[in-house]
Amino acid sequence: MFSGLSNIANQVDFAFVFVFALDAIVLVGITVFMIWCCIRFSRKRNPVATNIHGNVGLEIIWTVIPTFLVMLMFFVGMDYNKMSQAPKDAMRVKVQGWKWSWAFTYDNGKENDYMKSHEGKDVPVLTLPVGKAVILDMTSSDVLHSFYIPAFRVKHDVLPGGRISNLWFVPNKVGVYEVFCAEYCGEAHSKMYAKVQILPQDEFDKWYGQAPVKLDPTMLASAGEKIYSAQCAVCHSIDGSRKIGPSFKGIWGRTAKLQGGITKKTDAEYISNSIKMPNSEIVEGYPAAMPVLPLNDAKIEQVIAYMKTIK
């Protein structure tokens, strides 16, 4: 409460306190009156009831006062980040959601890093400078998701079909915060975590300006592993067990049996095709459930390098 982590966090917290305080007062009033009546007018104390038909004055009072109170609530509640009020010079980040992860892409083409989650998985990080307004341009490649940063008190649904939905805010404090998916999206809805990392401006600039490290061949596989852990692990195991998709155990160089009786060798072309057009070839016995993932050729290369190591 009142941590002020984003530009609106304190307003929202105030709104909560405001409405809960009013609620509490009325609720206590109601309850106390109810109990008092039950005691004072119990059949023992008051064997004969008095029939009061009503009292127009009173009834008007308890129509008008609540009307007034709820209108107050309405106005307090209208104090939120309206998209039409987003600062013009805000920084923009592209957010893509799919079953079941997120990817963040910056204007200069930079892509998100990964960070360990509480379960030790790699989750994508949205890195932002402190104190600067940011607008997220969000799309989904499959179903509805919802981008939710509880600490900042912001949330917006992410829609498929090419519609861009926006969310904006100003992060106020340096730190790392959780991101949840708040719209039911299937099996791993509850695993669709990400993080926001707020850096001081200079650190952010340094991070932002860094050219993508040229990975030497030995590091390709470990970069690929991160991608695997963040984006593929919900559906593909590496120990041979069946998840939503086929296991990656021994994936490199095996023969894939596809629907319609086709067989194909799982070489680089096949894998890259499986990722770019996941539904053009379906592995026998599996649903056509793989989403289009935002992986460029470089990343695909890394994933393939990693796949070669899964024996």
Place this chain on the structure above:
Amino acid sequence: MSYAVNKPYYEDQAVVLADLYATMAEMGKTNPFFKFLAWLHSWVLSTDHKRIGILYLIAMFSFFAIGVSLGLTIRLELFWPGQDFISATTYNSVFTLHGVIMIFLFVIPGIPAIFGNFFLPIHIGAADVQFPRLNLLSWYMFMGGALIAALSLFVGYDASSGVHWVAPDGGWTFYAPYSTTANSNVSLAVFAAFILGFSSIFTGLNFVSTIHRMRHPKQKWMDMPLFVWGLYGTAWIQVLATPVIGITLALLIMERAFGIGIFDAALGGDPVLYQHMFWIYSHPAVYVMVIPGMGVVSEIIATFSQRTIFGYTSMVLSMIGIAFVGYFVWAHHMFTSGMSEASVAIFSFITFFVAVPTAVKVFNWLATLYKGSIQLDPPMIWGLSFVFLFSIGGFTGLALGMVSTDLHVHDTYYVVGHFHYTMFGGGGVAVFAALHYWYPKMFGKMYNFTAAYIGWALFFVGFNVLYGSMLVVGLQGMPRRYHDYLPEFQGLHQVGSYGSFIMITGLLIVFGNLFISLFTGKKAPQNPWGGKTLEWTECPTPPVLINFYKKPKLDHGPYDYPGEWV
């Protein structure tokens, strides 16, 4: 044809296919099998509103028991973070069915179908509803829908992966395009909801015309008991709003079967349109769950205070007002959906106007207690719990109606807490209140008060622990429909689970007590609580076939209690 007018309604009597029944009954005199057939016939083909009410009661509490078990499964799974004993896929189906069963098979039909059917005609001094056969048909549609819902659990088959038992998932809201593309058995579950919708429409239609056409000539509109008014408002919602969900779900099925493109973004459709159409029905539906409950509670509070309702007219107007305004607030479920900013503001604004008539009701109930002669029998305890729990539910709803706060707590456990307080603390508790109130009339027996009090107390404590903790964990940002959660939420989830265990104990005592009393209870007098509506003053306990021995006299209003008049 002669009627067994002197016998309680549950003893043998004439039914729809009267000739067949008579033959069976005749043969049953010698042949026990035919005797059984005749008995069965007299129940499952009876058009008597009281028997249909009992049929609903039995069916609904069975479903409720299933829904409860599913709710409990949720609580057990959420006891620790990570997967405890059911997989994510199973969990998703479990909460979906929990929601579908509780909403479509328990709270929406609950009071109208059980108690409305049983007492509406009696309250207005009539012999039955306007369309008794349609009434029976509604019950069959209800059972059919329930059966299909149950079937949808088991018959799902995903050819591409060869997986059997793909139970439906997606939540009771079935948002597109998840629902239009899911491999699970959504179509069948949705079809079940479609059928249940029509069952509900027919019940509503029946009640509206019954109230218009069959009131006792002496009972004018403003002489009707508030329970009848509640049913009337509800019935209109059922007639005018339910078709929208019917068509929405039908379109969803068409989308899945033929790809008509209207909800599926990949084909160009707008998923937000689905949400509009879904909530155009489903918001009014939440008032279907609670307005009849308000009617019940009005009866109970007046009877146990032995004093006339404070502000009868404003009680009526507020009930109709809630039903009316309730039509136009649906998009408060969609503040984060990508709707325009203008409509976010519009719908937030209208939402608050529902709170005003509700406030009038709450304050009028309180004023009815004032200078009453209050007897805290079990029905009254449940009735007053309704006022308390529903107020909390309503108050938490206000923070959802405010935009800025809703953006934070939308789709978190806060919402889950809110709707359990309103639906269970409101709709559900009203069912329990009604059951304790009318049990003597319906079954001719009294139940054990001590057990009823103990059960209630455990329920009340467990309820607040369970759903109170949900409100808090939601405020901390815990999203709903999560199979797994961050370790920091564990404490509150465990508290909630403990609450659910307490609550179960309580409810088991409550239901156990009522069940045992069917056999061991003392005989109930005609008017155990001193009520003034027709079922107490003119109708024997238990009611006879045509409700009254002769056309009721109706020489007093529903709330003309003895006591001083001012």
Place this chain on the structure above:
Amino acid sequence: MSHGHEQEHDHVHIVSYGSHTLVYVGLLILTGLTVAAAGIDVGAFNLPIAMLIASCKAGLVLAYFMHIKYEKTYIQAFVLGTTFFMFVVFCLTFADYATR
């Protein structure tokens, strides 16, 4: 089991063949009108014009063929109420689409 005496037929209003035919002719004219109007392109007004004509036709059908004109007030009121209800729902939905 028909109990003729319970029916309240005394006030039943029998509409003559003639007036039905008249309404029918009106409906035909309106149909012709709407087809003709569609031929002229008035841009944004195409839809409102077509809907207006359709609503006139619907009004005729409701009032005469469906007998609403001769029904009791409460039935008339409910027909109006239902229409009003749908109208408001449409408006509120379009409040979203028009301002997106």
Place this chain on the structure above:
Amino acid sequence: MSATVEAQDTQVNQEELFHFDHHHTDYEGGKFGMWLFLFTELVLFGGMFLALFVYGTGEYAADFHAAGKSLNLFKGAGNTLVLLTSSLTMVYAITALQKGSKFWALTHIAITVLLALTFMVVKYFEWTAKFEHHLFPAKIAALESIYGPSDLKKAYTTEYKESGLSIAAFNAIKVDSNGNPAPAGISAEEAKEYTHTRYTRGQVIFYGMYFTMTGLHGFHVLIGVVLLLWMFWCVLKNTVTAENFGWLENVGLYWHLVDLIWIYLFPLFYLVA
């Protein structure tokens, strides 16, 4: 449980109770019930009109316009006349019965049924003409392009058999880089070509709505035919008579509702779109 009746009033008047119980012949009540049912029908179709308006006036207005041109105005207008006329014969039937002419009532009911069937026949030709031009809801269209037009029926049934009511097969089809429906097993290039020659996104919805709405309306016409035939039987057997015509009136109300919906469907699909 034993019977516990308090004989409150021992003198039971059977005759009084009998009348008290028999409300089934409440003429006005029956009609009111029918109206309530019609309200639900109106709202049911209202929901679809809502969707139609949303797309037809929004971003897909142009698509709708183009697609609307593919509908056969002649058949549409013809069917409008057929339905209007059937509404007229329907009210004639009621007037005839009220005036005591069983013969003319039966004749008019029969004509109404014939007109209804005419409507359905025209509809049938309209739909098959669409199918011949390969205009289907998207999923069938996609299946067609995989299995070829000749095998379409087989394709649809086998896909269905295999996947039950699941949509897995369709998932494979729908996603391509543009989000347009495209069949599996063809390249991205082919997919693009396929969608552009066949459908825009708006047209997918137009045909989807067209088939759904006219289909549901047609279904109502068929129900109407059944009801009318039933009425024919009742009038013939004198269970519906000049004194007791409530049922006929109610069926008539239903029939006019079917007409009423078409009054809106026709301009929206054939003229304005």
